Amino acid sequence: MYPIDYGSMVELGAFLALALIAVAFSILSVLTKDYVYSALSLGIVGISFAGLFATLGYGYIATFHLLVYVGAAVTFIAFSVVMMRELPEDYRSLKFVALAIGELFAILISASLLSGVAPVQLKPMPSLSELADTIVSTYWFPLLVLALSLATVIIEGLVIARREGR
């Protein structure tokens, strides 16, 4: 008789719940007619993906994803769509073609990636200090470019806000 590993069962249960929520709300975000529900569904997908990152062992990335992506980006989309209340029609004729292409895409990703999965040993996860040291020492130039691009986004927002005020 094998001992029951409750830890693994809880982990698997959490993964299945998060995966189910992610898939269900991603479908809802594409199919729902209301933009607000669509944006809120994207937020729930973001939260469940952060949970999936955490089950992979990337706790810091999950926190960052929640704070920056869900907290800022998705909320920004949700507040912006309130200003644009309209119900655009979708391509009726393309719906089945799009469904076929989407399914084909999913099957191709699964097939191509799963054929290369081999049972290899997991590497140890980095600590927060290791992560910060690597970013500042090795990846200082991408960090600089990233800071400049974020500054550009702020300038763009200011320009559009000024345009609105005129």
Next chain:
Amino acid sequence: MISSILYVLVSAVVAGVGVYGVISQRGAIRMLIAVELMFNAALLLLLTFSRFVNPLEGSVLALFAITLASAEVGVVVPIIVLLFRVFGTTDVTKASKMKR
């Protein structure tokens, strides 16, 4: 430990839904949301496979990717708001001319 196959399947399904959304919708906001779904799926794949190769480099890449995706939203959403103000719609097929 949960098998990587399950993570790959979840990201494949979400990416497929994103592709369906980009092709079947013509509202710019909904297309943006579908692209964001594909971004999330790609990020999950990146982190799943970086566990086996180099989790540190994968984490750095994921941090940069999340920040850039947020910046992308910050650029695209104001453009869509302007599009709505100029054309009265976010339908990308009706905004074929870049006129005021």
